[in-house]
Amino acid sequence: xxxxxxxxxxxxxxxxxxxxxxxxxxxxxxxxxxxxxxxxxxxxxxxxxxxxxxxxxxxxxxxxxxxxxxxxxxxxxxxxxxxxxxxxxxxxxxxxxxxxxxxxxxxxxxxxxxxxxxxxxxxxxxxxxxxxxxxxxxxxxxxxxxxxxxxxxxxxxxxxxxxxxxxxxxxxxxxxxxxxxxxxxxxxxxxxxxxxxxxxxxxxxxxxxxxxxxxxxxxxxxxxxxxxxxxxxxxxxxxxxxxxxxxxxxxxxxxxxxxxxxxxxxxxxxxxxxxxxxxxxxxxxxxxxxxxxxxxxxxxxxxxxxxxxxxxxxxxxxxxxxxxxxxxxxxxxxxxxxxxxxxxxxxxxxxxxxxxxxxxxxxxxxxxxxxxxxxxxxxxxxxxxxxxxxxxxxxxxxxxxxxxxxxxxxxxxxxxxxxxxxxxxxxxxxxxxxxxxxxxxxxxxxxxxxxxxxxxxxxxxxxxxxxxxxxxxxxxxxxxxxxxxxxxxxxxxxxxxxxxxxxxxxxxxxxxxxxxxxxxxxxxxxxxxxxxxxxxxxxxxxxxxxxxxxxxxxxxxxxxxxxxxxxxxxxxxxxxxx
Numbered sequence: 001x002x003x004x005x006x007x008x009x010x011x012x013x014x015x016x017x018x019x020x021x022x023x024x025x026x027x028x029x030x031x032x033x034x035x036x037x038x039x040x041x042x043x044x045x046x047x048x049x050x051x052x053x054x055x056x057x058x059x060x061x062x063x064x065x066x067x068x069x070x071x072x073x074x075x076x077x078x079x080x081x082x083x084x085x086x087x088x089x090x091x092x093x094x095x096x097x098x099x100x101x102x103x104x105x106x107x108x109x110x111x112x113x114x115x116x117x118x119x120x121x122x123x124x125x126x127x128x129x130x131x132x133x134x135x136x137x138x139x140x141x142x143x144x145x146x147x148x149x150x151x152x153x154x155x156x157x158x159x160x161x162x163x164x165x166x167x168x169x170x171x172x173x174x175x176x177x178x179x180x181x182x183x184x185x186x187x188x189x190x191x192x193x194x195x196x197x198x199x200x201x202x203x204x205x206x207x208x209x210x211x212x213x214x215x216x217x218x219x220x221x222x223x224x225x226x227x228x229x230x231x232x233x234x235x236x237x238x239x240x241x242x243x244x245x246x247x248x249x250x251x252x253x254x255x256x257x258x259x260x261x262x263x264x265x266x267x268x269x270x271x272x273x274x275x276x277x278x279x280x281x282x283x284x285x286x287x288x289x290x291x292x293x294x295x296x297x298x299x300x301x302x303x304x305x306x307x308x309x310x311x312x313x314x315x316x317x318x319x320x321x322x323x324x325x326x327x328x329x330x331x332x333x334x335x336x337x338x339x340x341x342x343x344x345x346x347x348x349x350x351x352x353x354x355x356x357x358x359x360x361x362x363x364x365x366x367x368x369x370x371x372x373x374x375x376x377x378x379x380x381x382x383x384x385x386x387x388x389x390x391x392x393x394x395x396x397x398x399x400x401x402x403x404x405x406x407x408x409x410x411x412x413x414x415x416x417x418x419x420x421x422x423x424x425x426x427x428x429x430x431x432x433x434x435x436x437x438x439x440x441x442x443x444x445x446x447x448x449x450x451x452x453x454x455x456x457x458x459x460x461x462x463x464x465x466x467x468x469x470x471x472x473x474x475x476x477x478x479x480x481x482x483x484x485x486x487x488x489x490x491x492x493x494x495x496x497x498x499x500x501x502x503x504x505x506x507x508x509x510x511x512x513x514x515x516x517x518x519x520x521x522x523x524x525x526x527x528x529x530x531x532x533x534x535x536x537x538x539x540x541x542x543x544x545x546x547x548x549x550x551x552x553x554x555x556x557x558x559x560x561x562x563x564x565x566x567x568x569x570x571x572x573x574x575x576x577x578x
Contacts, residue, residue, distance in 0.1 A: 116145075116152055120161055128163055132171045140180050140195050147195060150188040151181070220569025221536035224365065224512035224557030225424075231480060232427045236472040237463065244462035252458055258450035260287025260434070261461040267468045268434055272420070276396060277406025279413040280436055286445050287456050290433045291392060292320060294419040295357065297452070298390055298435060299328035301444035302355055307388065311336045311353035313343055315365055315543035321357070335545040338363055342370030345377040355388035360408055362395035365543045365555050367506020367514055375408055382415040388438075389416040395510030397425050397477055400485050414438045417445075422464065424510075424559075425477060432456060432464055484511045490563045491556065491570070498574035511559035514540070517552035518578065524549055530573045537573070 118135040120128055139145045151157070154172060158165040172189055175181045182192040252261070259265070265282040272278040288294040299310065307330075312321045314335035325333050334351045337344050343358050356378075360370035370378070382389050391408050409418035421433035437445050449455065467473045488507055495502055495515065506514040517523060523539040530537045540553035558566060570577075 116157065116160075118157075118161065120163070128161075129167050129171055132161070132163075132168070133174055136171065136175055137178075137180060140191055145191050147191050147193055149191050151190065153188070216534070218531075218536045219534040220561060220565045220572070222538065222554075222556045222558065222561060222569065223536060224538060224555045224559075226557060226560040227424050227427060227511065228480070228483065228560050229427055230560075231483065233467075233472065233476045236467060236476065237426075240463040240467040240470070240472070241459065243466045244459055247466075248459070248462055252462065254458075256455055256458045258455040259446045260285060260456065261458060261465065264461040264465040265434075267465045271468055272407075272418070272436065275404075276393065276418075276420075277410045278418055278436060279410050284437050284439060284442055286435045286437060286442070286449055287461060288433050288435055288449060289431045289453075289456055290423055290428070291419055291421045292324070293452075294421070294433050294435045295320070295324045295390065295392075296327045297445050297448040298417045298419065298437075298441075299324050299330060299355075300448050301441060302388060303328045303330050304444060305441070307354045308332050309334060309351075309353045309355075311348055311351055311356040313338050313358050313363065314545050315540060316359075317357075317364070318543055338366055338368065340368055342368055342374045343378070345374055345381055348378075349381055349385070353387070354385075355390060357390040357392065359392045359394040361393055361405060362399075362506075362509040364392075364394050365506075365512070365514070365540065367508065367510065367512065369405065369508060370408075375411065378408065379412045379415070382412055387415070391416055391418045393418060393420045395424065396420075398481050398484050398511065399509040400481075400488065400507070409436060414440065417441070425473075425480070430460065430464070432460060484559065487511070487558050487561075487563060487566065488513070490566050491558045494567050494570035495577075498570050499577035502577055512555055512557045515554040515556055515577070517554065519551070521552050522549060523552035523554070526552070526554070526576050529576050533572050535569050535573050 116139075118132060118139070120131050120135075122128070124131065126134075136145070136151075145151070151172075152160070154165050154168040158168045161168075172181060172183070176183060176189075176192075179192055180195045181189055183189040262282065264287060265285040268285055268287075269280040269282045272280040286294075286297070288297060299307075302310075309332040310325065310330060311334045314337050316335070316338070321333060325331065334353050336348045336351060336353075336356070342360060342363060343356070348356055358370075358378075360375065360378075362369060378389065381387055389408060389412070393407055396404070396407075407416075407418050409416040415438060417438065418436040419433065420436075422430050423433070435445055464473075488511070491513060492504065492507075495504060499515075503516040504513050505516070506512065517526060523541055527537045527539055538555045538557070539549070540555060541547050541549045543555075561569070
């Protein structure tokens with residue numbers, strides 16, 4: 001006999017009624033509590049026998065004083081009594097039922113704790129309390145429960161395991177005495193700070209902590225390619241998600257079209273045609289999880305069509321290119337140099353590449369813009385050699401000194417894949433992007449997406465569509481463009497004050513700049529010295545295929561750095577720059 005889950009559910013429901021009722025309803029709740037209590041005692045699971053005995057007497061239960069070792073006559077007497085009382089209490093004509101309501105609260109404030117797998121084997125000779133204590137100790141020692149992690153409440157853990165709350169509380173008390181757990185009044189029980197100890201008393205080091213020690217905190221980190229995460233439009237995004245959930249038909253909550261939600265593709269097509277000058281139609285768009293996945297899909301589709309050699313800009317992507325090539329099963333990667341006008345199309349033609357991946361709007365990482373002459377030469381290469389262009393529309397949303405340039409895709413829609421993302425305009429965590437495909441390659445890219453994950457999250461797609469339709473996306477971009485433009489000037493002013501005469505390029509768009517070190521400066525030494533002062537700097541050498549450190553250039557990201565931090569960070573390393 002045991003405290004069954006349905007008995008606990010009945011008890012919980014009746015306890016709500018008891019708090020709001022009098023007379024028969026309250027009596028019924030008391031009788032249900034007695035029933036569960038009797039079962040608990042019969043299993044020898046109540047720690048305080050005097051308390052249980054007193055509670056029976058207070059409820060008027062006939063007793064022989066032998067709870068926990070009840071005879072058959074005791075059980076028959078008790079059950080006949082309680083059945084009779086229930087029959088009286090639940091006279092439907094005399095009960096006025098109260099409405100049961102639910103108070104919703106965040107999980108961290110509720111009595112319910114996180115799920116915890118601690119199986120108990122009732123066929124084993126060890127008492128359940130011993131099994132529970134052993135299971136918790138092992139979970140803490142092997143790291144399944146980390147330092148500071150919250151345990152389920154005693155009530156919830158007892159309910160999950162089908163044991164009494166008193167048994168769980170005894171277990172918690174024992175482990176607290178041993179130093180495994182800690183608890184404060186009004187707070188949850190947690191794993192103690194010194195809980196991960198080996199048998200010899202030495203602190204155990206988790207494998208991930210040993211192989212990946214935490215990086216020291218930087219006072220200023222000029223990490224490029226990261227937007228201002230604090231400016232993510234949380235309120236607008238929450239509104240868009242709410243609108244999507246409210247208005248979405250039931251069919252939209254299914255698996256959906258692996259090519260992407262039709263509403264989002266329609267909105268994106270209009271946006272790309274209006275803002276980027278693309279030859280966009282909804283049926284030629286594939287929604288993906290950011291740029292990297294879009295690149296993976298395109299290269300795999302091209303590989304299946306017979307493409308074997310792919311060109312990338314140099315300097316350009318570091319591991320992004322090699323990972324994408326490996327995922328597509330391609331090995332022949334060629335690097336094509338970039339100069340002040342963008343990618344060298346003559347060198348591209350001489351390389352024999354069948355496809356090229358490039359960033360014409362704001363080249364990563366040099367920041368140059370592909371000149372009009374090079375654009376036409378690139379399109380001529382693609383049409384004359386049946387080559388493919390994969391266009392990363394990098395930083396196109398944020399331009400300052402000159403008018404926006406349209407996408408290359410608009411010049412040759414049948415030879416260009418235009419890949420875009422909201423990782424910079426919103427935040428990388430949104431994980432949404434798109435591929436605008438040539439008509440002859442659409443099915444191949446869509447099939448790759450279907451084979452990979454069957455499509456992106458539908459609610460997020462609808463939320464993005466709602467954000468763009470409402471004008472809130474454009475409003476956010478205007479604010480972000482103004483913010484980055486002002487921050488760009490702060491960086492230039494700081495460099496002018498503390499590193500006067502240092503050439504700075506690549507500032508026509510985006511939120512990174514390229515600072516050119518004096519000829520006799522070693523880029524690696526400068527970066528190391530800056531990090532010793534808690535300032536993060538990043539060099540051009542890591543983006544070059546040769547890893548050459550000359551000419552020495554620093555890539556200064558200012559997207560996720562405040563104005564004050566920019567000033568103080570540059571001031572702190574001023575003597576390292578000139």
